Amino acid sequence: MAENASGVEIRLENVSKHYPGSREPAVADVTLTIPAGKIVILVGPSGCGKTTTMRMINRLIEPSSGTITIGGEDNLKLNGDELRRGIGYAIQQAGLFPHFTVAQNIAVVPGLLGWDRRRIDARVEEMMDLVGLDPAEFRGRYPRQLSGGQQQRVGVARALAADPPVLLMDEPFGAVDPITRGNLQDELLRLQAELRKTIVFVTHDFDEAVKLGDKIAVLGDRSAILQYDTPEAILANPADDTVAGFVGAGASLKQLTLLRVRDVDYHDNALTAVSEQESPAELRGRMTEAGRTYALVLDARRRPLRWVHVRDLSTATSLRNVGRPVGDSVSTQSTLQDALEAILVEGGNAVVTGAHGEYVGTIDITTVTDTIQQLRETGNAS
Amino acid sequence: MSTPTEITGFSTESGSRRADRVRLFAQPAAVLVIVGIVLAWAFTRDNDAIEAQSIQAGVLLTKTWEHLLITVVVAAIVVGVAVPLGVLVTRPWARRAAPLIIALANIGQAAPALGVLVLYFLWTGQDGLWAAALPIALYSLLPVLRNTITGIDSVDPAVIDAGRGTGMSARGVLLRIELPLAVPLILAGLRTSLVLAVGTATLAFFVNGGGLGELVDTGYKLNRVPVLVVGAVLAAGLALLVDWLGALLEEYLAPKGMS
Numbered sequence: 001m002a003e004n005a006s007g008v009e010i011r012l013e014n015v016s017k018h019y020p021g022s023r024e025p026a027v028a029d030v031t032l033t034i035p036a037g038k039i040v041i042l043v044g045p046s047g048c049g050k051t052t053t054m055r056m057i058n059r060l061i062e063p064s065s066g067t068i069t070i071g072g073e074d075n076l077k078l079n080g081d082e083l084r085r086g087i088g089y090a091i092q093q094a095g096l097f098p099h100f101t102v103a104q105n106i107a108v109v110p111g112l113l114g115w116d117r118r119r120i121d122a123r124v125e126e127m128m129d130l131v132g133l134d135p136a137e138f139r140g141r142y143p144r145q146l147s148g149g150q151q152q153r154v155g156v157a158r159a160l161a162a163d164p165p166v167l168l169m170d171e172p173f174g175a176v177d178p179i180t181r182g183n184l185q186d187e188l189l190r191l192q193a194e195l196r197k198t199i200v201f202v203t204h205d206f207d208e209a210v211k212l213g214d215k216i217a218v219l220g221d222r223s224a225i226l227q228y229d230t231p232e233a234i235l236a237n238p239a240d241d242t243v244a245g246f247v248g249a250g251a252s253l254k255q256l257t258l259l260r261v262r263d264v265d266y267h268d269n270a271l272t273a274v275s276e277q278e279s280p281a282e283l284r285g286r287m288t289e290a291g292r293t294y295a296l297v298l299d300a301r302r303r304p305l306r307w308v309h310v311r312d313l314s315t316a317t318s319l320r321n322v323g324r325p326v327g328d329s330v331s332t333q334s335t336l337q338d339a340l341e342a343i344l345v346e347g348g349n350a351v352v353t354g355a356h357g358e359y360v361g362t363i364d365i366t367t368v369t370d371t372i373q374q375l376r377e378t379g380n381a382s
Numbered sequence: 383m384s385t386p387t388e389i390t391g392f393s394t395e396s397g398s399r400r401a402d403r404v405r406l407f408a409q410p411a412a413v414l415v416i417v418g419i420v421l422a423w424a425f426t427r428d429n430d431a432i433e434a435q436s437i438q439a440g441v442l443l444t445k446t447w448e449h450l451l452i453t454v455v456v457a458a459i460v461v462g463v464a465v466p467l468g469v470l471v472t473r474p475w476a477r478r479a480a481p482l483i484i485a486l487a488n489i490g491q492a493a494p495a496l497g498v499l500v501l502y503f504l505w506t507g508q509d510g511l512w513a514a515a516l517p518i519a520l521y522s523l524l525p526v527l528r529n530t531i532t533g534i535d536s537v538d539p540a541v542i543d544a545g546r547g548t549g550m551s552a553r554g555v556l557l558r559i560e561l562p563l564a565v566p567l568i569l570a571g572l573r574t575s576l577v578l579a580v581g582t583a584t585l586a587f588f589v590n591g592g593g594l595g596e597l598v599d600t601g602y603k604l605n606r607v608p609v610l611v612v613g614a615v616l617a618a619g620l621a622l623l624v625d626w627l628g629a630l631l632e633e634y635l636a637p638k639g640m641s
Contacts, residue, residue: 060546081549084549086549089544094544095544097545098563099563099638099639108548108550109549112548112550142638143639144639144640158548159548
């Protein structure tokens with residue numbers, strides 16, 4: 001990455017859009033600050049004005065009143081076309097030009113900005129690498145010759161080609177199958193970790209919003225902001241019934257996808273024994289002393305091997321094959337949802353491992369329920 | 383977009399494409415053979431003095447050339463008028479004028495070609511090439527006009543939105559996206575217009591415009607069947623060749639990446 005413009009703040013102040021001939025405004029008095037370098041999701045039912053709100057930022061729709069600043073600059077300062085060349089734009093079904101090759105599509109904005117041929121070619125190559133399309137194979141292809149997911153990647157590459165600080169994305173992953181969508185979402189997060197753009201992302205899929213958003217603005221009629229907060233806070237404590245309805249069933253389960261094992265108080269007091277260093281009899285002695293019925297057997301590098309019950313030890317000759325093997329374990333990086341899955345599979349307790357797969361603790365169902373409980377309470381208190 | 387429809391769609395299309403390709407070679411070949419046979423017959427038979435006056439290389443070439451000239455001028459007028467007009471009425475601020483313009487073009491085509499030709503002559507008192515070409519152009523304007531409008535209207539709005547969203551000007555979107563994507567339909571319209579024009583140009587002799595219609599007229603009035611046949615066959619052959627040329631244009635000027 002040679003150059004890399006990171007994101008700038010976008011501010012909407014009392015922005016309204018009134019179409020002539022309709023009594024109600026399409027967007028009424030929206031005030032919203034989108035922090036620099038963050039992904040902010042505008043989410044709401046169809047027809048709520050979220051797309052209109054987004055399109056006023058790059059003036060594909062001119063606001064009727066109010067001001068929008070991008071990085072402190074009023075977006076009315078430039079003419080609309082010049083403004084838009086400085087703002088990345090990606091839409092549903094990619095909106096690729098069907099008679100342009102992949103390379104020509106990506107080169108559109110740099111071309112409009114008058115870059116020279118060499119620089120454009122280099123940039124196209126760089127962008128294709130960035131979104132995971134082999135330039136040698138895909139450069140000369142036409143959009144029709146690509147899968148939906150590949151088209152979407154080209155769409156993102158085109159939006160990023162001139163290295164804009166701000167990216168507007170209007171349901172960019174709406175038209176692809178769920179698996180591809182998941183991959184594209186992961187990839188966007190990976191790109192964002194690297195690029196730190198300010199991204200305004202419109203979707204009607206709340207799960208997508210939770211997955212991608214640093215902050216989510218839940219919009220109601222005429223783009224009224226019902227709640228604007230982090231996904232965690234919205235899940236824990238929806239502002240009103242409309243938001244709660246939109247968050248949908250299973251808010252607690254969705255919340256589990258946002259929390260990592262490292263963020264919760266898992267136990268680290270399991271009785272452990274290293275298989276090479278201790279005999280069954282010794283371990284049994286320690287267990288009776290501590291009053292434990294279960295112990296965890298580790299290998300020489302302290303990686304979890306087996307669970308043993310104190311009963312198993314009386315007949316065993318070595319710790320290497322007593323008890324039952326540890327099945328599903330989770331790392332401190334795993335989400336609580338993964339942890340819950342492992343707990344259910346393992347039957348009560350899942351082993352938590354560190355960066356090198358070594359034992360660091362165990363997690364059980366009460367840890368999970370306590371955490372959710374706690375979030376609810378702090379949410380209600382604030 | 384289920385797979386089965388896609389498969390049938392594909393197979394019919396490739397079938398018709400294959401037929402197109404065969405036509406691309408067969409059509410001009412057939413025309414040349416038939417015209418060649420008829421000319422060979424006309425030149426080798428025992429022509430009387432009146433017949434010989436028409437059936438000679440110089441006359442036939444001149445008449446064919448005149449006919450072709452009318453067609454080319456008509457094509458130029460049609461493209462020069464109908465395409466900009468079609469573009470104009472697809473602009474948001476001129477949308478409301480579209481029905482009016484199409485109605486006018488419809489009248490041009492619905493009125494009998496001969497009527498338009500003669501009325502124009504009576505109105506202006508002019509004769510010759512332009513007096514023939516202008517009314518014929520009016521008569522064959524509609525296909526190009528209508529296809530330009532349809533072609534531009536059928537461009538996916540998402541593609542236009544993406545064009546504006548990436549910072550292309552309205553003019554840039556028109557020139558780089560809308561018109562190129564409308565080219566196949568515009569060319570299809572032009573092909574129809576050209577065939578109409580070649581056919582109608584046989585009436586140009588009424589206003590002193592020349593053309594192969596003159597041979598047909600001479601043959602008919604003086605009761606000389608060979609002259610009539612040569613004129614008719616040349617006119618028909620020319621129409622088929624022009625149609626073939628249109629097909630060639632469609633094949634090679636269509637935007638890439640569309641099939």
